[in-house]
Amino acid sequence: MSSEDIKNKLTERGLKVTPQRMAILEAIYNLKNHPTAENIIDYIKKMHPNIATGTVYKVLGALVDNRLVKKVKTENDIMRYDGVMKSHHHLYCMESDVIKDYVDEELDELLQNYFEKKNLPGFKIEDIVLQVKGTFNK
């Protein structure tokens, strides 16, 4: 993803283009694997040593609100972020803190068909994310 692409993403959503926002989006795309705010801050500080922690959190909030980034649910109180916006699933490693993306359109279709028939009374489904818990074999 080029600088120009990142800039366009911000503009499309009506967000002002600032060096901080550019750097944070770029960090998320480059770091991959669902970085924490701290991961992002460490990464950015190399090129952009004066960024304020509060700014990173505020920008992350704005990016989430504007659907440029997603929060990833975890089992502790450290939030993680995801730059992959198309609906996809996650493999959670129980032995490390690795969360790997899992894209499977065949599965998505299977699930969609399943829930079209069996519609849950009283609940309107927007999105389904599988948390696949296990271990990566070494």
Next chain:
Amino acid sequence: MSSEDIKNKLTERGLKVTPQRMAILEAIYNLKNHPTAENIIDYIKKMHPNIATGTVYKVLGALVDNRLVKKVKTENDIMRYDGVMKSHHHLYCMESDVIKDYVDEELDELLQNYFEKKNLPGFKIEDIVLQVKGTFNK
């Protein structure tokens, strides 16, 4: 679930039976809907006003370690707990903080069959939990 049942659960896992542990497990079973530590503390304080916050967190940790309780993943940094130990799924309401259990053995079988054929190379699956995001219609 009777007091005696709760006591037995603790004993089976080799945990000492204390009033605090009894109260915390009972709170989780009675509150349902995936309470936070704070929900549990508020509930317990009615009958047990002197319980220490740190004790509640320590007990919750022990219950999780001993598989009497599960953590529930959420999108913010407040942990929630689940007394339903059999594998099941969750409906996340996007408009409130309600997380409802979703039990569906037909679906579980479907998923199990699916992943028996398509085994993910390099990953050993232990458990699959669907996060179904949507809204409860009013």
Next chain:
DNA sequence: TATCTAAATGAGAATTATTCTCTTTTAGGA
């Protein structure tokens, strides 16, 4: 291009969920 201003950032304090430390109490086996 220069000006203007609402919005964004920086710095650091505040908040808050959770963990830690240390003393006292207690469950449960001997």
Next chain:
DNA sequence: TCCTAAAAGAGAATAATTCTCATTTAGATA
């Protein structure tokens, strides 16, 4: 009943995140 390792209580400490407010800046406008 005694004994002791484990658990609980009190409160301080930690750490992720949020807040406040002074300063800067993006980008619309003239």
